[in-house]
Amino acid sequence: KKTIFSGIQPTGVLHLGNYFGAVRRWVELQEQGHNVIFSVVDLHSITLPQDPATLHSQILNMAASLIACGIDPARAVLFQQSRVSEHAQFNWVLGCLTTLARLGHLPQYKEKSASLKEVPLGLYVYPVLQAADILLYRATHVPVGEDQLQHIQLAAHLARVFNNKYGRTFRLPHSMVYDDATGRLRSLRQPTKKMSKSEADPRSRIELTDTPDQILEKLKKAVTDHTSAVYYDPEARPGVSNLMTMHNALTGLSYDEIRAQCEGKDTGQYKLLVADVVIEHLRPIRQELTRLLEDKAHLVGLLDLGAARAKAIAASTWAEVRRKVGLSE
């Protein structure tokens, strides 16, 4: 039995990139009966400015979205990161075991800090907190999209450093990334970039809460190229290939089967077909999300339960860390 941990930031609405790269896999792992622990990582989200007036409702919204996608709070531990104070405490200990040079080389840090005049310390320490998340639950496997690989490697590195210094304590966590293109779904506006919550143009991503009309509009406007035939070539034709990736992920049809099915269709017609597939897949999820958000008290109760269960695990690891480091007897 594997112990699975993963997290998602409440910085916006869950989009299809998060869904394909991570959340869908989380549900599969839950269904396979593994120990599964998922966190809405609010402390990570404030490494970049968030509006205090909306952050809390975004946290509830993200938790509800995960449940709507199939995470079952009875079987999975689903919790809000800042409710479990051990994350921030353990972050400190791990921070004392790593170097500025190692953190400064991480690609996500370089990307996010490049456009900033002043870089917040939190952005720098971000992957250390992520390692604390993973190790506190002694996770063996971490299902994420491709963009998180280096962060999981850092967590494994810190586990090794801790074990060497203080004696064997942590198993090394492994990342689980889809090795097909769903590990890196692309933006509908700039198909060479990943689909992301932070891209300014909302037409670049399909969100779980989008109405069928919005989905149709976004897919109709998706950037493709001047070739009208539908075939898969992610290097030369990233736009249409990205649509085929979604289509393949939602229907299980291979790229060859899709190509055969689309003989004679142009990319404009193909976009309508993909829109239909996406709309039908998201319809029940969106309905469930609406239903969950109508009963806030129930949702808050589920998160209370999740926090208590997470706390019990985290507190036991933290007590062991304190002993090993010499902070307690």
Ligand code: TYM
């Ligand atoms: P976040 O919130 O940016 O994204 C959540 C998950 O979605 C994946 N993802 C994608 N997958 C495929 N294609 C895309 N276009 C795409 N965009 C996002 C991400 O890889 C991620 O798996 N640092 C993490 C949150 C985190 C975490 C953790 C993850 C905090 N602590 C511990 C695992 C374990 C993040 O920013 O995810």
